[in-house]
Amino acid sequence: MAAQWPFTGREDELTLLSGRLAAGLVVAGSIGVGKSRLLAEAFTRAPRDFAPKLVEYDALPVVGDLRTAANALVAEVAPRRLLLGIDDAHLLADSSAALIQHVVQNRAASVVLTIRAGERAPDAIVALWKDRLLDRIDLAAPTEPQTGALLERVLAGPVTAGTIRLLHSRANGNMAVLAEMVQAGLADGALAKVAGVWRWRGEPGALDRDVTEAERDVLELVARNEPVCVDTLTDLDTVDSLIHDGRLTLHDDCVRLTDPLKAEAIRAAAGQRPRSAQELLAAAHEATAALDFVQAERFAWQAAEAGDPIGAAEVLWRVVSLRDLTRAPEMDEMLARLLRKDLTDRQAATLAYRRAFLLFWFLDRTSDAIDLLGETKLRVADRQCRDELSVLEALFMLYRPDPRAALDRLTPLSDHVPAKLGTGMALVLLGRPMDAVPALQFQVGHDELPGLDLGAAMFRCYALLMSGDLPAAEHAAEELYQTALAGEWHWNAALAHALLSQMVRFRGNLTAARRILADGLSLYHSGVGGGTAFASLLFAEVATVRALSGDPEGASTALAEADRTFRPSQAVHRFWLEMARPWVANVAGDRAEAIRLAGRAAEVARECGADAYEMLALYDIVRLGAPDLAVNRMAELRCQSAFFDALRAHDAAAFSELGACLYAAEAAIQAAQADRRAVSAYRAARLAENCPGTHFPELSTLDVPRLSERERTIGRLAAAGQSSRAIAERFTVSPRTVENHLQRLYTKLGLRGRDDLGEWL
Template sequence: MNRPWPLVQRQREFDTLTAALTSATGACGVVLTGDAGVGKTTLARVATQSIPGEVRWVAGTESARSIPLGVFAHLVGSSTARDPVAFMSAAREALLGTSGRVVIGVDDAHLLDQLSATFLHQLAIDRAVHIVATVRSGESTPDAVTSLWKDGHLTRLELRPFTRDQSVTFIESVLGGPLEGLSAKLMWEASGGNALFLHHLVEGALEAGTLREQRGVWQLRGRAAITSELASLLEDRIDQLSPEVIRVLELLTFCQPLALGTLGDLAGEDAVEEAEQRGLVRIVEDGPKIEVHYSHPMFSEVVRRRVGRAAARRLRGNLVEALQATPPTTPSDRIRLAELALDSDQTPDIDLLLTASKDAIAFSNVPLGERLAKAAVDRDGGFRAANLLARSQLWQGRAADADAALARFDPDSLDESELVRWGATRVANLFWAAGDADAAHAVLDEVTQRVQSPIAVAVVRGVGATCAVFENRLDEGLAEAESVLAEASTVPWAEEWGMFAASMALAVGGRGQRVADLAARGDAVRNQVDGLTRYPAAMGPVLASVFTGEFDAAAQRAQRYLDEAAATGQYLSWGQANILHAPVDIARGRFADAARRLEQALAALTVGDSGSALAWIFPVYPYLAQAYSVLGRVSDATAVLAAGQERYGRHVAVFGPMFEIGKAWEAAGRGETSRAITTARAAAECAREAGQFAVEAMALHLATRLGDKTTSARLAELADVCDGRFVALAAAQAAAFSAGDGDELSRVSGEFEQMGALLDAADAAAQAAVAFANADRRRDSLDAGATANALAQRSDHASTPAVLEAARPLPLTSREREIASMVAVGLSNREIADRLVVSVRTVEGHIYRACTKLDVADRNGLADSLRTRR
């Protein structure tokens, strides 16, 4: 592909290099060392092009290594070729006879013949020229070249691989769009930050179709691919290896890491030692385990391309036989053995396939779990295989496939244990993946009537409790969940569902302090159920900490889940973990971070035209709408809310009040403060009816920040109901705002800032500025306004109605300012009248008075005046 690849800035190295090549004192140049492909030659050539004078480049090669003064031969005539002294003298005269400054560039100086190395060394000693040379790390280098930096003639500068941030910049500048964070991690690890490898990895993945764009985000899905060009370069190195060492690499290609003893038995201990000496593999000791890894993942891809299908199946079969000598005891060992057996010339054991599929799903690797379960189904694995297949498919948003896998089983033919698993999986699939609450309840009722044992009943009740909470029947769901959790014989599945329901209900209900104990209990069982369940189940504990104002605790929990997801390399878990971070980012005023995370999460969890596990995705919509609105991306917020509205239903009703809060932020972003306040109060009423008192407080707090002076009484009541400091501060702000108490608003602003709620603090400070101005305390008003502006700047330059009014006050009434803001975003008088439910004549009157006060001629002038003050 013909894509322009940028030069990643290495400013420190560039400055060191150019300084050494232009200085008349000290070292007369630089030796750049580093691994092959790290960018030594590119940096050297860019640096030499930036300085005055003539630059002459030579390059060491294996073929010229046996020719005395081979790389400089083109500088002298053939008559002196038999006399080394005359040869060097002629080369020196040819170089120094050139007028002006001369810089000698030597690429791959480790490949110089001895005479060329000696000649270069003499030039450096005499300071006759400036020199820049590149040397590949780990290669045998002539003594004369090594002494260039050891004796201080040249400065040695080691060029390291790109950092992760540099790699992302490198890739995004070529792709022309953002790269998914998980994909960036995988590509950086696969390339080792090596510029050449990274270049060819991207090109290869684009050619193979494994690097593609989804919702504006570039994602790597599948194994990293490389170009045939890079494969040829690496194959040259592999071709020099003995067959025994190549076998070491082949075995590691299909099973990495391998125990040192196992690999030694299969390939020979001497071959493993030689592979390590050549830097092809590395030995990692982890307690009693000693394992062998590839030194660089790219070699694995090259070796894979060299092995035919039949040979690959045979090699995997050899690995299966070796690994079966010691029965696997860990999930990772079982998964590896099952995957190898499935692709080998051995017959895979059905029990191994089933156990490994369950392990893969527990580790969030549902695509692999599906593959192993499908193989078990094809080998008559029965209900257990079908259930695992359905569980893996529902998490990937393939609700119809999942239901079809289980629908062929008659409940009457299942024992009670199977019936519970059949029912739980079908309910989860119908309710959360398909969004069909009615069908889910029909299955739930059917199973409830059939089960009798306490354990089976507990699991079914736990699933039902979570459904109730998601349907916003909080009291019913919480009571059922607490009953399940109180039973001594509760199994992990029942506990997981019970804690899922209870923590969510308690969090939105304002009883966040009780959630901490539940979260700790949940941590003890979360590895015993579907791995992806842990992420939506963690939303309750994260929200509980946010609603109580414990942002650090919320961030630590969310980050722990994100780190775990990144370690698995699974995009579904990574996407869901990013959703967990959104409430924390929003609360702290990190709106750009929230938008970036949620955009990538939505792209990662989107399958086709729908979403993967739609209910788990839904929190993206209100939070992303808020982030966009505050950042001034109102049209994007509108689009996100429209997409969320299409996916809203009974199965996500618990998020309904939050979704209405997102709508209020979007209205505020458009300058429609009356509609924003009305929407926020409607969200509060909806939350109140459901018992979501923490969410009600958030909605009323937003109404206060938008200018509503009627919220203080209810917020005072909620401060006695809800745990933590946040609601108490919201109530204090509402009371102070209603009373016009600038001093109290300033105090509240400081408390919010100390908590970490920067934009909340900015709005409180902004309201303090207005209160001080109304009290003719101009100096205090200016100070509070400056504080509000500074806090808003720290919140990603966020914009809210309160901050705008305090930063650039206008001689307008609140209604005149609102109508002027709507004019500024392009609404007609009729549209404004319809939205405010007033007559067009009333709108025209407000516009006339606003124009008079601002001394502008018409609507256009009014709009321009508002825009310049935003």
């Protein structure tokens, strides 16, 4: 497969190189970056009067007299001009390098060379660009999007963002390594289609092909003694092979393992264990930070055996919470045993926090989690520890959800950053996003209070959305999404996909939302890590997007999955599930049932005191065409922000200003249905164009006028205040022609004249 990979992602560089063949060029780049392939592709585009000839660095003729050797090269292709390409020119012998320098200096032929960046090249080759005989370009490593485009072309289908990131990172810019990994993954099933999307399944370590015995010997030698000077190694062919594969990195004539965690693993496998629990825990934390969970768990268990079971429990808890929920019962038993030991207040509070977290969110034993926190607060005397446990109690209340009780519990603790974050989360539910945004700007590390960082990031997105800053909300969701993809943290990846889809949906791009959700569904169906914590939220969003895209069967199937996977610990996300139901009914053709279900969703939110979600559900009733059933209650709710004001006004212009393109298009369509004006229908159709992938059946009921491109352009210029004469000069036509275009525009849109053009825009 590697030899047959398509050439893609380097079109700009290929165009540049093809245009510089006659002048000659030096192309530099790191190993495997694609220099050789680029050179070969460019030579296929050589002008007809050139004779392209690609030679290896060791295939040049033996040089005696430079002029004689140069003439011999040129004579082979006469009368055409020789286009000489030499790959890996940094490896040329001095005599061959001198020949190339002579050819270039005397313009006997056009010469294009590739060299490996960072490698020492013969002086004669360096002089080519130093003396400005040839220009030099440095070929950058492929970007992640370029790698993704290549993978999707090779595999003939979409690839999950996490898989693209994983393979891109492991290839480290080396396309040969990337091809090898893909070939190996296809062969052993690690790379497979899941729900129609290509995904890599298994541990990152599975990417490493089997090494030969000679390679293993070199890797172990380097791992034990790195950095190692190349001069001290004897098997240089093997060393060169490992450098080429990206397993060894060469710098200043010394090599070390490219992956420091792999070096640690090799040292461990060879019998060199860190001696103390502290050293083992340090290695475990390093592996966890790099999301190498297999190594992290191994080091943690060794640390426990070496005398620090509590420190080991910290690492193992992270492994479970970030990677493998199927291990939660096992982790709970370990934490329960540790809590029965004689512990300091800090140790007891930390372990209780972790165990309560597991009980509530991973095992759905919500009451047991709250009881554990209460028991531990009686056990510890340290105020800081008690306050941290109280914050978690409040978060549990928030997720049940009971935002008012949570806020009451958090208010006395407002000096603590975690309490500020919890307060911000409660304020979002209560419809006070403007107050919530500042509180949710505080940062807390995952190690400090695990879980709170994720919750705060999620509610920060909702706060920004509901405050009316939709671009910022989408950006915040994208950041969380990228964090999840960085290591495919499977238990929160469903949340990250659902959340980003929600923000993109409010912005009106359902095509992008469907792509994001396809990625999320592929991850879910892959079954890696048993990550189902946010599955119901994911499927609720899938149901909503499919419904709004005009897919009744897909929406119904997703809604059934959302119900099946709903978990009590995620009750705060039930609002999104309830708000999906009306749209599934609506796309199935039952508008009356859709309105009833939207009313039920509003009741669920009202019962919990979640004013923000009640407002959203009530506005769904308006969107479904029954505003009289919702507007009075919407006026009563004390939700305050530009976003909520736009909901109450049901105003397309206000939504457009906020970037809420979906709501803007829907409001404009309803307005056009009401006033039956041509200009309103045109405006509604234009707003609908800002919502790719969205199904607007009501749009077909409107008589949308069709304007030519010239009419639209002249209309915009006239609306901007330009005179007919000025517009005429711009298009080299007469003012009368401009007036005729404007008159047709007025007639089609039902406008009286120039003064009404602002309404059209």
